[in-house]
Amino acid sequence: MTQAIVVEGLRKKFGSREVLHGLDFAVEPGSVFGVIGPNGAGKTTTMRCLLDIIRPSAGSISVLGQNPRSAGTALRRRIGYLPGELHLENRTTGRRMLEHFAAISGPVEPKHVNELAERLNLDLDRQTRKLSKGNKQKLGLLQAFMHKPELLVLDEPTSGLDPLVQQVFHAMVREAVDDGATVFLSSHVLSEVQQAADAVAILRDGEIVTVSTVEALRTAAARQLRFNSTGTEAHDVGAVLARVPGIANVAVRELKAEGHAAPTVEASATLSGHVQPLVQELARLNLTDLVLEEPDLEEAVLTLYTAQSPLPGQAPGLGQAPGPGQAPGPGQAPGPGQAPENGQVSGRHAEGAHRA
Amino acid sequence: MPKILPLFTKALTDSWRSTLAWAVGLSAACMLYLPLYPSIGGSAQMQDLINALPPEMTKALNYDQIASGPGYTQATMFGLIGFLLMSMASIGWGAAAVGGDEESGLLELTLAHSVTRVQVVLERALAIVVRIALLSVLVFLLVLGLNGPSQLGIDVGHLAGAVLLFAALALLSGTAALFAGALSGRKIYGIAAGAAVAVLGYVFNAVGRQSPDVEWLLNLSPYHWAYGNSPVANGADWGAAAGLYGISAVLIVLGATALQRRDVGV
Numbered sequence: 001m002t003q004a005i006v007v008e009g010l011r012k013k014f015g016s017r018e019v020l021h022g023l024d025f026a027v028e029p030g031s032v033f034g035v036i037g038p039n040g041a042g043k044t045t046t047m048r049c050l051l052d053i054i055r056p057s058a059g060s061i062s063v064l065g066q067n068p069r070s071a072g073t074a075l076r077r078r079i080g081y082l083p084g085e086l087h088l089e090n091r092t093t094g095r096r097m098l099e100h101f102a103a104i105s106g107p108v109e110p111k112h113v114n115e116l117a118e119r120l121n122l123d124l125d126r127q128t129r130k131l132s133k134g135n136k137q138k139l140g141l142l143q144a145f146m147h148k149p150e151l152l153v154l155d156e157p158t159s160g161l162d163p164l165v166q167q168v169f170h171a172m173v174r175e176a177v178d179d180g181a182t183v184f185l186s187s188h189v190l191s192e193v194q195q196a197a198d199a200v201a202i203l204r205d206g207e208i209v210t211v212s213t214v215e216a217l218r219t220a221a222a223r224q225l226r227f228n229s230t231g232t233e234a235h236d237v238g239a240v241l242a243r244v245p246g247i248a249n250v251a252v253r254e255l256k257a258e259g260h261a262a263p264t265v266e267a268s269a270t271l272s273g274h275v276q277p278l279v280q281e282l283a284r285l286n287l288t289d290l291v292l293e294e295p296d297l298e299e300a301v302l303t304l305y306t307a308q309s310p311l312p313g314q315a316p317g318l319g320q321a322p323g324p325g326q327a328p329g330p331g332q333a334p335g336p337g338q339a340p341e342n343g344q345v346s347g348r349h350a351e352g353a354h355r356a
Numbered sequence: 357m358p359k360i361l362p363l364f365t366k367a368l369t370d371s372w373r374s375t376l377a378w379a380v381g382l383s384a385a386c387m388l389y390l391p392l393y394p395s396i397g398g399s400a401q402m403q404d405l406i407n408a409l410p411p412e413m414t415k416a417l418n419y420d421q422i423a424s425g426p427g428y429t430q431a432t433m434f435g436l437i438g439f440l441l442m443s444m445a446s447i448g449w450g451a452a453a454v455g456g457d458e459e460s461g462l463l464e465l466t467l468a469h470s471v472t473r474v475q476v477v478l479e480r481a482l483a484i485v486v487r488i489a490l491l492s493v494l495v496f497l498l499v500l501g502l503n504g505p506s507q508l509g510i511d512v513g514h515l516a517g518a519v520l521l522f523a524a525l526a527l528l529s530g531t532a533a534l535f536a537g538a539l540s541g542r543k544i545y546g547i548a549a550g551a552a553v554a555v556l557g558y559v560f561n562a563v564g565r566q567s568p569d570v571e572w573l574l575n576l577s578p579y580h581w582a583y584g585n586s587p588v589a590n591g592a593d594w595g596a597a598a599g600l601y602g603i604s605a606v607l608i609v610l611g612a613t614a615l616q617r618r619d620v621g622v
Binding site: 014048051052053054055072073074076077079081083085086087088089091092100101103104105106143 | 359362363366370460461462464465466467468469470471472619620621622
């Protein structure tokens with residue numbers, strides 16, 4: 001099966017200012033591909049290029065096997081699009097607006113529209129100008145989903161939605177994917193993409209910093225480690241930690257022992273990479289307390305936004321912009337060292353389907 | 357749900373309020389101005405007053421012809437107030453059709469659907485044509501209705517020709533606005549272009565009629581092409597009508613081409 005989206009060497013200049021500096025990525029059919037990056041990184045521009053709303057300055061784009069520039073209306077019928085800045089007409093109701101969009105897109109079952117509106121808890125007969133930002137966003141989502149497109153291109157889909165509706169949205173995404181659709185979505189917050197996406201591209205200043213799975217990002221991201229141990233000298237504890245790959249920012253100090261009790265050593269460090277080697281080393285110590293925090297993906301991504309250098313302790317396979325056929329995703333032969341992550345992606349996927 | 361001309365239908369139904377408002381305005385203008393003819397244009401006192409005005413002014417306002425019913429109708433309704441109202445309506449619609457729609461962020465979502473850009477421009481242009489036609493037919497009927505009661509003495513054939521030119525003139529500034537809006541993606545450029553066509557056309561006519569030295573300005577004035585021979589009195593210049601509609605058609609095609617070739621919403 002061909003890739004749902006293949007982007008090669010995509011560049012976009014507005015006047016003399018280049019905002020996309022040669023993007024390469026591919027999206028597997030039937031997967032959820034997330035793009036995260038700060039405002040102005042080029043997410044919206046990339047999406048608009050996919051829809052032929054703006055035209056690339058260089059590079060090639062293939063969407064569902066076709067060039068959006070020449071494929072015309074038949075291709076756009078197969079795509080559902082939610083713009084990042086959603087503007088709706090004021091003097092109309094949601095229902096009339098959706099009827100119009102149905103008239104200029106794929107066939108829409110009226111029953112399906114009502115179902116979606118009910119799930120999103122949206123009143124279609126209210127005037128659009130009276131809708132809150134969140135309700136407008138629901139209307140935008142509805143018009144993107146209602147013709148059951150093969151590809152969903154969603155720019156900041158959860159913006160303005162309350163957590164409950166965000167869950168509904170994630171369920172809608174999973175159902176679309178279960179029906180064989182591909183979803184390409186963006187966000188400036190990782191946690192939103194993390195819930196939905198199989199693969200994540202991080203975009204900064206018009207360049208892809210990395211394409212990876214959420215799990216691989218998680219592995220690469222630093223976790224805070226803290227523990228207390230007794231019966232071992234501080235410098236020995238330091239030596240134990242030094243043997244663990246991915247350990248950094250080590251701080252070890254001896255706590256003052258009360259009375260004649262054995263001295264306690266308090267250690268803290270950050271760990272990026274796999275946990276197993278750490279556990280093996282720590283097993284040599286007599287631990288009285290151990291805290292290994294959830295990896296802070298937000299922090300990891302923020303590092304990627306700002307730092308020119310790749311993530312410290314990066315997992316193998318990260319940081320390369322994969323050409324077509326190399327993008328990580330379910331159903332793809334995992335690269336070396338990525339097997340567990342991919343396994344987890346499919347597992348999470350199955351769980352998602354179950355929940356839906 | 358395949359619908360015929362969905363964008364045209366939508367443009368038309370979305371603008372029924374403004375169409376109605378302009379219709380009310382034009383009706384009011386007709387019904388206020390034309391019944392005054394027996395007491396203004398036809399009266400000797402009024403003619404004395406007009407003779408007392410500077411001749412440059414009478415020429416600029418086309419008041420040199422208001423002594424006859426057709427001339428009065430030409431000068432006041434078609435040449436001034438009707439022209440003003442129709443141009444405003446048409447320019448507003450033309451500038452909003454693409455430029456305004458893009459500026460408000462709505463065009464992006466429309467284009468993301470299964471429509472072509474050429475289709476967007478053509479269907480919306482058609483909606484402008486239909487609205488102008490509706491208003492023009494209304495004016496035709498109103499003038500026709502007032503023709504007897506107001507003692508205007510207008511030939512129906514000449515009136516039809518004049519209304520055709522009246523519509524052509526409005527359409528020209530509307531399509532100029534549409535084209536500039538489609539080219540730039542900004543409503544204000546559309547309004548500027550449409551207003552330039554209407555206002556400069558009017559000014560070139562007014563100035564060009566003052567003296568032979570500046571007569572060449574008349575050649576640049578669509579207003580003069582349409583009204584130069586006072587069509588309500590003398591019948592339409594069909595060549596001018598064809599030319600005006602032809603230029604409008606070209607502007608629509610150019611607008612479609614311009615939109616087809618550029619980025620939207622940037």
